[in-house]
Amino acid sequence: MSDATGGTVAAASPAPAAPEGTTNQERVISIQLQTDLYFNSGIRDFAVNFIQNMTSLSEKWSYRFQSIVDELCNNAIEHGSADGDQISVNFAFTDTYVKVWVDDNGTGKDATTAAQLTTRLEELKVQNADPLNVALRGRGIVKIIQSWTDEFTYVDRPGGGLRVQVVKYLESARKEDEEMNAVEGVTFGT
Amino acid sequence: MTAIDIKIADLPVPTGRMVKVVTFVGSLDESNVDEHSKIIYDMLETLAQAAVVIFDFAQLDYMNSKSIGYLTDWYLKISDEKGGMLVLTQATPGLLDVLDTVGLLQIVRNFPTMDEAVAFAST
Numbered sequence: 630m631s632d633a634t635g636g637t638v639a640a641a642s643p644a645p646a647a648p649e650g651t652t653n654q655e656r657v658i659s660i661q662l663q664t665d666l667y668f669n670s671g672i673r674d675f676a677v678n679f680i681q682n683m684t685s686l687s688e689k690w691s692y693r694f695q696s697i698v699d700e701l702c703n704n705a706i707e708h709g710s711a712d713g714d715q716i717s718v719n720f721a722f723t724d725t726y727v728k729v730w731v732d733d734n735g736t737g738k739d740a741t742t743a744a745q746l747t748t749r750l751e752e753l754k755v756q757n758a759d760p761l762n763v764a765l766r767g768r769g770i771v772k773i774i775q776s777w778t779d780e781f782t783y784v785d786r787p788g789g790g791l792r793v794q795v796v797k798y799l800e801s802a803r804k805e806d807e808e809m810n811a812v813e814g815v816t817f818g819t
Numbered sequence: 820m821t822a823i824d825i826k827i828a829d830l831p832v833p834t835g836r837m838v839k840v841v842t843f844v845g846s847l848d849e850s851n852v853d854e855h856s857k858i859i860y861d862m863l864e865t866l867a868q869a870a871v872v873i874f875d876f877a878q879l880d881y882m883n884s885k886s887i888g889y890l891t892d893w894y895l896k897i898s899d900e901k902g903g904m905l906v907l908t909q910a911t912p913g914l915l916d917v918l919d920t921v922g923l924l925q926i927v928r929n930f931p932t933m934d935e936a937v938a939f940a941s942t
């Protein structure tokens with residue numbers, strides 16, 4: 630399966646149509662980040678503020694996206710980018726979804742393809758069946774990112790490197806909030 | 820490097836059991852967790868059998884997945900190698916959410932207040 634730019638799409642599903650009276654016009658914020666873990670706390674803070682100020686998602690989701698964005702950036706810096714390179718961190722939102730994607734240039738010593746990562750993902754899913762049977766790394770993508778997003782996509786970028794993209798639909802987030810609140814009888818943060 | 824301060828204190832309890840309270844202030848992330856994990860590993864070296872270790876997360880703002888990996892390793896070392904217990908207290912809703920998502924709250928107990936954690940450690 631190929632995307633419009635010729636990259637390989639490991640997994641994808643079409644965005645749902647916007648509900649009546651809303652728009653699916655994406656508004657995008659893109660940030661170039663030097664591949665230095667020092668900057669990750671700043672991008673995490675941005676993610677929290679982005680969700681709180683630009684979307685109608687609950688507070689819980691601002692902290693969830695803090696983790697999602699951090700894990701995406703960590704992977705891009707650790708595996709996909711050489712020291713001194715840059716990654717691109719992108720945030721988009723509409724009335725129906727929030728999308729985040731991180732691009733690296735494939736210059737890292739552990740750079741991998743979308744197909745290789747998809748295989749690795751399946752191995753990690755097996756490991757994560759037991760929370761104690763996971764190495765230091767391995768929870769980020771499988772348990773955190775995939776549990777909290779509706780779409781998770783690897784794409785080989787035509788010029789080299791990877792794009793890792795996640796999408797969360799606002800409606801599914803609200804349903805999860807309602808279900809959690811019904812179980813716990815409380816709202817997040819109380 | 821992201822700021823993190825880890826302090827360890829002994830907590831005297833009537834039973835005479837060794838109880839350690841570890842206080843985290845700041846965030847544990849990719850930039851600092853490898854270096855600061857040594858503080859915890861050093862403490863574990865001196866831990867008595869059947870000790871209770873209380874991690875006070877009241878002022879811990881963030882843990883990334885690798886930090887959670889370390890937390891799991893510390894839990895295993897305390898419980899399996901020392902026959903002791905690791906408990907958490909005062910974790911923020913955001914931290915509880917991520918720990919629950921990765922399945923750790925099925926294994927490691929969290930007490931809402933320090934008093935409850937200390938009462939548990941004192942038994």
